[in-house]
Amino acid sequence: MLLKKLQLKAIDYKFVLTVCFFLFFAPIVAAQEIIPDVVAEKPAEKPSGGKLKIDGIIATVGDYIVLDSDIDKGFLEITAQGGSIKDITRCQMLGKLLEDKLYAHQAIQDSIIVSDAEVRGMMEERLNYMTQQVGGDINKVVEYYKKSSVEEFKTYFADILKEQKLASEMRDKIVKDVEITPEEVRNFFKKIPKDELPTFGAEMEVAQIVVEPKVSKEDKQKVIDRLNAIRQDVLEGSSFATKAVLYSQDPGSAPNGGYYKMTRKTPFVKEFKDVAFSLQAGEISAPFETNFGFHIIMVDKIKGQEVELRHILISPTVSDAALKEAKERITNIRNKIVGNEISFADAARNESDEKETRANGGTLVNPTTQDTRFELTKMDPVLYSQVSNLKGNEVSQPLLNTDDKGKKTYKLITVTNRIDEHTADYAKDYTKIKELALKEKQINAIAKWFDAKIKDTYIKIIGEYKECAFANNWLKK
Template sequence: MRFTNKLMLLVAIGFSTLAVAQVTPQNEVAENKPVQKQRQKIDGVVATLGDYIILDSDIDKAYLEMSSQNIPTKDISRCQMLGKLLEEKLYAHQAVQDSIVVSDEEVRERMGRQIDYMVEQLKSMDAVVKYFKKNNEDEFRTDLFDIIKTNMLTDQMQRKIIDEVEITPEEVRTFFKKIPKDELPEFGAEVEVSQIVIKPKVTEEEKQKVIDKLKQFKKDIQDGTSTFFSKAVLYSEDPGSKSNGGFYKMTRKTPFVKEFKDVAFSLGEGEISDPFETEFGYHIILVEKIRGNEIDLRHILITPKITDESLQEARDRAVNIRTKIINKEISFADAARSESDEKETRANGGALINPKTQDTRFELTKMDPALYGQVTGLAENEVSMPMIEQDQTGKRFYKLLTVTQRHEVHTADYAKDYTRIKELALKEKQIKRIGDWSEEKIKETYVKINGEYRDCEYTNNWLKK
């Protein structure tokens, strides 16, 4: 496994930053050893790359940011961390040179989501500020804004570098053949899973209740007895915009559902829509500002409630479908095509697609824990009892699951595991492209490393020796 372990270590092209995972105690930073000798803690410039400077304290921040994402830092030296920060600055610097633009609004939007998550984890903004060792919230927000902007430029630059990298079947074959037999990767146990989704029907009465409520909101706002902001904060069921009064900035390319965009772009400034339906529920929209193809809007979302009777009817329907499959009156795949309410999986017989690999196999040790718990006890072609779940909007539904095929732990086989091997081969080619790009850009970019950090051994030629 030395060959593939080495490859998978290299795949970690860059460390992502700041709080997209569970926040954990900050006890790892202090464990990292100094570069060569005992360092006096004076915060100075340790490196300069283009217009970017890296302070000694930036290395400490990087340790904190990684630990906030449950990324182990104990074995990462300060030299290695500086090398990683230099890589990030190189990408960001070149992104600016290549006229890659990240707007402040995009940065603020991502920052808002990250701060909301961190506050949820640590229970208060004060706790977040304290965790990241800032003097106040303004200082924290300023630093976070700069970090996120750099990361977004870095991400876009990395994508630009590797977007055009493709792999041919012959290159995949060559990649596989050069792996020594005793170092062939071992793939874990995998399953292929299919599902049938049965959604409860919303009664016309419940729909009308929501429509009438939204109409009353519109009237109150137009009469001046309330504001759109306050109605959204109090009543909207959209977790992504509720706290900021339902606000979104969007263009026609923004990934909103078609019905929402059609209504939004049909309104004039200051106009409020009538209630309309999308897959998420019913909305009303207020357009605040139109700037060419970009609009500022607020919206309120309310989802009709599912009655207990409708939920029971959905379960009964799921039980009936399961009985027909078990009695071999219909296959699971055909039942999914004719009965499932999930359009994403219905056409392919209910087969789930692994979002990481884009094929139908799920490695048991890497699959979503909830799905793992549901399928781990199922024998091949066994049909589960109806399971109740809810989607991202909170709507409850029933589903039936089956394991269509199990693949036991095995050494990589070119024919059986072509998709996985192709993925590894492509990653190796992308890593080489990144390496070649970095070597070329370092030569033509101003880089200066100060003090004891000049004694470090770096993967890249930052010292230009």
């Protein structure tokens, strides 16, 4: 039956996703704590025979090798992230490592480029996170990875990051052109037996009105003057990257010196892209404004349609008076809604300062699914705490919100619709069903890719692991 086939696939796929998550983000691990070695027992499917050579090569895929210790490191990373390794065998872990090696190997064959600058940027970002998690001491991270020095660790880590990036780019390339038609979605749903239809958890639709405190011209000018001073220092020989680490308020790029790589299709705001693509290599922009604050940009390199740059973001400080004025304004809006002078949706269209939701009457879009429903068990904890106690059509009191960039706003929230836990319905749950159908089609595309590439690639598995029952035909039987 179709669903049973799907379920069998889902078991392997769930494992792949779980391990992929932990391994792909392994550099972020470093752990909430430094843990002792946790090595899974040899697999239940381990064949008879002696022990494997410690840290010996157990597999080769193209130009890549897999060591027995790589399997142990995979289990360590999962354990460090709080995951369970109870149901993951060494054979399954090896299968996942083989997949990653084949992705990376084929990425090189397909001329996918991962630049040293990209790796350095990833390195700085991950190291900054990791050292913060262990009290700011990079030596603890080095100790965790059992390296003798920071430099040895960085060399080792750079190779890992480059391989992971190659694998990620290859996976993306395989599935990027996979699309699903409405007819395929309908056929996918029809083939699922009624008694095996998935159940979707309770959901809600949420709307909000946002009021931003007004920043005075004087406060804006202070930021412009500060950025001009930084720009002048760089022109006189200071390091732009160092200035970005010290002063930029962009948490996504500040730790790695303000570095970004982008093309015209990269989803940055228009004002930012317009300035970035107007500069020559080595040129530094004048301060300019976006909805995030004020920026200056320095272009490092231009490669065809791709630009490597660094930027510094500084947002003006909002005064107490401006905050007070914003709270009074949003309180007046709430009074009008509660007094039935205006609907929440119309108030959002007329009064909200949030461009992304204003036209839709304040309705929020779930960033994970891109539809308007939020499943309660997967909802952002902050948002859930704000809406969980609201009754039907009740409007929250003004809420002071501070985003990850330190920007303060006031907002009102209301729940516009509640959907109870229910069995999948084609009409009501089309978006989710489409996502499931697309995932199945992507899995099939990846499986077909593996079948073809395994045949054309040098692959060798050594010793006891030749007896593993792999999901893919790594042994070419």
